Amino acid sequence: MAQQLLGKEVTASLNTRILEQVDILARKKIRPCLEIIRIGDQESDISYEKGAMKRCSLLQIECRTFHLGAEVSQEELLSVIDIANRDEQVHGVLLLRPLPKYMDRHLVENALDPAKDVDCMTDASLLGVFTGKQTGFPPCTPQACMEILDHYGIDCTGKRAVVIGRSLVVGKPAAMMLLGRNATVTICHTKTENLEERAREADILLVCAGRAKMIDEKYLHQGQVVLDVGINVNEEGKLCGDLDMEAAEKAGALYTPVPGGVGSVTTSVLAAHVVEAAMRQTNTD
Amino acid sequence: MAQQLLGKEVTASLNTRILEQVDILARKKIRPCLEIIRIGDQESDISYEKGAMKRCSLLQIECRTFHLGAEVSQEELLSVIDIANRDEQVHGVLLLRPLPKYMDRHLVENALDPAKDVDCMTDASLLGVFTGKQTGFPPCTPQACMEILDHYGIDCTGKRAVVIGRSLVVGKPAAMMLLGRNATVTICHTKTENLEERAREADILLVCAGRAKMIDEKYLHQGQVVLDVGINVNEEGKLCGDLDMEAAEKAGALYTPVPGGVGSVTTSVLAAHVVEAAMRQTNTD
Numbered sequence: 001m002a003q004q005l006l007g008k009e010v011t012a013s014l015n016t017r018i019l020e021q022v023d024i025l026a027r028k029k030i031r032p033c034l035e036i037i038r039i040g041d042q043e044s045d046i047s048y049e050k051g052a053m054k055r056c057s058l059l060q061i062e063c064r065t066f067h068l069g070a071e072v073s074q075e076e077l078l079s080v081i082d083i084a085n086r087d088e089q090v091h092g093v094l095l096l097r098p099l100p101k102y103m104d105r106h107l108v109e110n111a112l113d114p115a116k117d118v119d120c121m122t123d124a125s126l127l128g129v130f131t132g133k134q135t136g137f138p139p140c141t142p143q144a145c146m147e148i149l150d151h152y153g154i155d156c157t158g159k160r161a162v163v164i165g166r167s168l169v170v171g172k173p174a175a176m177m178l179l180g181r182n183a184t185v186t187i188c189h190t191k192t193e194n195l196e197e198r199a200r201e202a203d204i205l206l207v208c209a210g211r212a213k214m215i216d217e218k219y220l221h222q223g224q225v226v227l228d229v230g231i232n233v234n235e236e237g238k239l240c241g242d243l244d245m246e247a248a249e250k251a252g253a254l255y256t257p258v259p260g261g262v263g264s265v266t267t268s269v270l271a272a273h274v275v276e277a278a279m280r281q282t283n284t285d
Numbered sequence: 286m287a288q289q290l291l292g293k294e295v296t297a298s299l300n301t302r303i304l305e306q307v308d309i310l311a312r313k314k315i316r317p318c319l320e321i322i323r324i325g326d327q328e329s330d331i332s333y334e335k336g337a338m339k340r341c342s343l344l345q346i347e348c349r350t351f352h353l354g355a356e357v358s359q360e361e362l363l364s365v366i367d368i369a370n371r372d373e374q375v376h377g378v379l380l381l382r383p384l385p386k387y388m389d390r391h392l393v394e395n396a397l398d399p400a401k402d403v404d405c406m407t408d409a410s411l412l413g414v415f416t417g418k419q420t421g422f423p424p425c426t427p428q429a430c431m432e433i434l435d436h437y438g439i440d441c442t443g444k445r446a447v448v449i450g451r452s453l454v455v456g457k458p459a460a461m462m463l464l465g466r467n468a469t470v471t472i473c474h475t476k477t478e479n480l481e482e483r484a485r486e487a488d489i490l491l492v493c494a495g496r497a498k499m500i501d502e503k504y505l506h507q508g509q510v511v512l513d514v515g516i517n518v519n520e521e522g523k524l525c526g527d528l529d530m531e532a533a534e535k536a537g538a539l540y541t542p543v544p545g546g547v548g549s550v551t552t553s554v555l556a557a558h559v560v561e562a563a564m565r566q567t568n569t570d
Contacts, residue, residue, distance in 0.1 A: 083510070123408075123409075123412050124408075126410065126412065126415065126416070127408050127412050127415070130411065130412070130415045130457065131411070131453055157476050158476050158477060158478040166464060168415075168416055172415065172461075176457075179451060179472055179474075182476040183469065184471065184472070184473050184474070184476075184477040184478070184483060185472050186469065186470065186471040186472075187464055187469070187470050187471075188469050188470070189462075189464075189467070191442055191467040191469075192443060192469040193380070193442050193443040193444075200471060254461075269499075
């Protein structure tokens with residue numbers, strides 16, 4: 001029997017945990033605070049910002065937004081980041097990306113204090129993911145996948161996890177996080193031979209390939225857990241993932257739908273990181 | 286038919302390449318120089334130092350050694366590193382480890398300029414391995430494995446590579462390097478189920494498990510490439526790898542022997558990194 005792993009159920013239990021922590025902080029008169037820095041007025045940025053603001057508001061997290069013109073200078077952006085770094089009221093900073101092309105991406109990204117880097121923008125956070133050390137924070141999207149596994153009680157130890165995609169934003173970090181949970185991890189990509197066979201071997205399949213509905217029955221088996229990170233638009237202009245959900249139903253997989261799956265957990269993970277950052281910065285247990 | 290992948294053959298061709306680069310540098314009156322920093326008089330350190338010095342001498346690379354007492358203070362070590370960082374004559378620095386327990390390992394290791402970090406001691410080098418960017422240098426041992434693959438013309442693209450071991454020194458970097466060569470990479474470890482089966486699935490098997498002769502016929506198949514990073518001592522006090530070489534012969538694998546395999550290529554890789562560091566620091570092509 002197929003089963004959907006629903007983001008809203010994961011979010012509900014995550015939010016309960018977050019509110020407990022917010023409560024602990026409130027007793028110390030600390031209110032966790034996220035600052036979102038947005039450059040220009042791209043629709044996708046505005047939409048993500050709105051989602052994050054709404055989530056923060058529901059969870060009693062302060063959310064400040066800082067808007068900069070589309071042609072802001074690198075110097076000005078760096079000074080905004082510097083102020084946020086030094087502001088003790090701000091616990092987490094989210095800089096919406098990509099950055100304007102005329103900027104030195106590496107320099108700007110690493111200007112942020114890793115302690116406030118709630119979505120793995122700095123090298124220090126990325127290194128933390130690779131080494132398993134707690135410097136900065138892991139990226140929200142693969143972390144959302146881990147939260148889904150946790151919520152549904154899916155133990156990774158000894159299991160075969162297959163990741164399709166090797167980006168630094170999702171694929172590689174996801175592989176390291178699954179490895180940290182003691183899965184035997186295989187990383188597949190565009191050069192992989194017999195990809196269908198590799199995918200079928202997975203107990204846990206995490207797909208971040210970015211190709212609409214590419215994962216059909218040939219990649220799936222009964223009882224397989226499928227985490228779909230893909231966000232694509234199909235021919236009819238509708239949102240769809242990398243997974244063909246009809247095929248997942250037929251195969252009897254346990255899968256995250258799109259919409260309503262991994263993506264819907266991401267802003268809760270972001271909020272969880274802000275609260276965790278506030279706890280670390282104020283030495284609160 | 287089984288075949289041994291011999292370190293000395295790889296070293297010979299690597300050395301030819303290194304001498305060509307040394308020659309290019311010599312025309313600019315630059316002599317590549319490695320500084321080895323050794324704390325105390327541990328036998329394994331002295332032996333590694335001797336090997337590296339001999340290799341450097343054969344390759345016309347200057348090798349300076351800096352010996353510190355077993356109870357040197359962290360401050361003194363940091364000042365030695367600082368001097369090496371600022372010395373334009375020194376292109377690469379090798380600090381023999383482990384460090385004394387009373388030192389702040391992370392602080393000391395990251396005091397070295399990544400540009401001179403010829404054996405992946407700093408976070409910057411490690412991050413370079415993870416991201417595929419050229420910051421610092423990859424660790425010499427997994428790099429030696431890549432040199433062996435290159436020398437014997439073994440193309441990784443699309444092949445299944447299985448790494449047994451997930452340490453930050455060998456396993457994880459080796460997995461990233463094989464991924465960079467477009468292999469489909471699986472990382473196995475002590476919690477992996479059906480390890481023998483996973484290993485048999487590999488076209489290229491890289492073993493860094495640290496258990497003498499654990500890889501027997503059940504892990505192997507005809508024509509499989511086996512890179513053995515293990516350095517163990519058997520019951521008779523003799524050096525042996527993680528691979529049972531008799532089993533590899535019977536199975537018809539292409540394998541690196543111990544001794545005479547991966548380990549014997551490591552100091553040449555170190556020398557290659559010193560020369561590469563000298564070329565980068567002097568803008569020589």
